[in-house]
Amino acid sequence: MSRKLIARINVGILLLLGSWVAYTQNQKQPPQLTLNKVKDDLYEIEGDGGNVAVYITNEGVILVDDKFDQDHDMIMEKIKSVTNQPVKYVMSTHYHADHSGGNAKFLPTAEIISTANARTNILEHKQSNAPPDVAPARVVFTQETAVFLGGKEARARHYGRGHTNGDAIIYFPTLRTIHTGDLMAGTSPLIDYPGGGSVVEWTKTLDAAMKLDFDTVIPGHGKVTNKAGLLAYRDNVEKLRNRVSGLVREGKSQDEVGKVVMAEYGWAAGSLNMQWSLPGMMTELK
Numbered sequence: 001m002s003r004k005l006i007a008r009i010n011v012g013i014l015l016l017l018g019s020w021v022a023y024t025q026n027q028k029q030p031p032q033l034t035l036n037k038v039k040d041d042l043y044e045i046e047g048d049g050g051n052v053a054v055y056i057t058n059e060g061v062i063l064v065d066d067k068f069d070q071d072h073d074m075i076m077e078k079i080k081s082v083t084n085q086p087v088k089y090v091m092s093t094h095y096h097a098d099h100s101g102g103n104a105k106f107l108p109t110a111e112i113i114s115t116a117n118a119r120t121n122i123l124e125h126k127q128s129n130a131p132p133d134v135a136p137a138r139v140v141f142t143q144e145t146a147v148f149l150g151g152k153e154a155r156a157r158h159y160g161r162g163h164t165n166g167d168a169i170i171y172f173p174t175l176r177t178i179h180t181g182d183l184m185a186g187t188s189p190l191i192d193y194p195g196g197g198s199v200v201e202w203t204k205t206l207d208a209a210m211k212l213d214f215d216t217v218i219p220g221h222g223k224v225t226n227k228a229g230l231l232a233y234r235d236n237v238e239k240l241r242n243r244v245s246g247l248v249r250e251g252k253s254q255d256e257v258g259k260v261v262m263a264e265y266g267w268a269a270g271s272l273n274m275q276w277s278l279p280g281m282m283t284e285l286k
């Protein structure tokens, strides 16, 4: 073997090693989050898990949701870029690990507030793909609660079943803004039947929340929108329900209905929608 060839092979091995190191470092890199201003003292953090709302008062910060455990440091970095106030409360929209996964890291210094059902769902490990150590809230409510801090209010209310049996919508009255949790998320609803969700109740739940006085909507996932955007989403849930309900009444099998929702709603094979929403809807819409 010539020296030149050996040198080339060595370079090749070095390049391979280099890309392997870059790959493993990339794997460890914290997910990229972006902070956007919504209104006055209200911001939202997008990326990785569910959208986090950041409400700044002169007595501390109120968060809505806290993404995954792995996002904690980056969330804190984003908050510190707009305020020195400490996080005092985390108001939780629901129990899923992409919204409540950071609870354990906030609990030593903040109070986490969720619906009673969200707490139970965490304790009973209702989310099959969640890490085993998601921490539940210490303070729970069944219908409505509110936090008053620095002269500002954040109100949390359970309007009924939908994405789960313990969804809360968080309302900032003076800012006329709501955080819907996953009652609005992405393009097609995920109905967590193991966690008590319901496609029948979902639209009723949103109709009740629609009575609030608001013009701005922070969804559980996706871009900030308005009341018309939420209404369009609500109508899309109804459309899906009517479509599936029609197929079920025609006597179509779960496989046949699955093919339709994959084609018309973009549900991917093996997705959470196919695992949780589809079998539940087949039963609920019978």
Ligand SMILES: [Zn+2]
Pocket: 094, 096, 099, 163, 182
């Ligand atoms: Zn969710």
